[in-house]
Amino acid sequence: MTGTPLRVGLVGYGLAGSVFHAPLIAATQGLALDTVVTSNPERQAQARAEHPDVTVAASADELWARAGELDLIVVASPNRTHVPLATAALEAGLPVVVDKPVAGTAAQARALAELAEKRGLLLSVFQNRRWDNDFLTLRRLIADGELGEVYRFESRFERWRPQLKGGWRESGDPAEIGGLLYDLGSHVVDQALVLFGPVTSVYAETDVRREGARTDDDTFLALTHASGVRSHLYVSATTAQLGPRFRVLGSKAGYVKHGLDPQEAALREGSRPGTSGTEWGAEPEELWGRLGAGESPVTGGGSPVRTLPGDYPAYYAAVARALLSDGPNPVTALEAAATLDILEAARRSAAEKVTVAL
DSSP: OOSSOEEEEEEOOSHIIIIIIHHHHHTSTTEEEEEEEOOOHHHHHHHHHHSTTOEEESOTHHHHHTGGGOSEEEEOSOGGGHHHHHHHHHHTTOOEEEESSSOSSHHHHHHHHHHHHHHTOOEEEEOGGGGOHHHHHHHHHHHTTSSOSEEEEEEEEEOBOOSOOOSGGGOOOGGGOOSTTTTHHHHHHHHHHHHHOOEEEEEEEEEOOSTTOOSOSEEEEEEEETTSOEEEEEEESBOSSOOOSEEEEESSOEEEEOSOOSHHHHHHTTOOTTTSSSOTTOOOGGGOEEEESSSOGGGTOSEEEOOOOOOTHHHHHHHHHHHHSOOOOSSBHHHHHHHHHHHHHHHHHHHHTSOEEO
């Protein structure tokens, strides 16, 4: 891509904005981080230190007043603000990227998609874990027929965080759209849909385990796909012994992979794509998953499978192509709405102790 880069306004400079969005935008050819919106003085100082050329604004209203000077808005603020900010950006004539979950309900997500289509504007959802190293590897194994017909997909995003961190994510206020079902659940459900397609039924168990917690911190979902695959998905902050990130069982073989993609940790530590001197998103051989049948990988069963490098930069590169050369939207709001259909069904399933048909 050549020419003047697209000017990006980023709303929010907490974890999502400072660790994920700002570094990835800054590293993407064709994009330039123009403005960061945060009312927090410490975060304002952090944004200026980390991106010296950036303009800092205290309110998103300053972006709408300068809509003609910007080309893209990224919403990385708390979940409850996603819909009103995305709506304001679209009504100001600006394309939008929204962090997941794009909305609290599937109906809201579809309404945003309708508004974007009416305005002829891009509306994309930041589902970065489609570019996790293990997920990219699993997609390749399935496409190459290495597993045969997949029967069961087990996906775990587990952590050991017995003490509360505080903040809106742990709030019991439904307006905050907190809890792990809508946080990490947005990732594992999206991945299951990408791999195995539409879902016909949902069963879920959601629990509040930690003292003082007000929203779910230990959740399980069982999905039945129209294809016949069954997905068992776990998200938890209370897992003292972590299970495999993926355990995928098919008619020919199974694939088991432990550990998390290294990109989040690298970004938190200050590493940036293209500047670290090593291959971005790569992991050492001892962390590779294993492919085989008939024996546990713990006792040496199966063969190691090189994990493909993770590639979070690919998301914003695709956004830039979509805006500059009419490339496809990497993650549509309608895809995000399909994930929200399942999350809403899961919430109902857990509350009513029923299996919900879709």
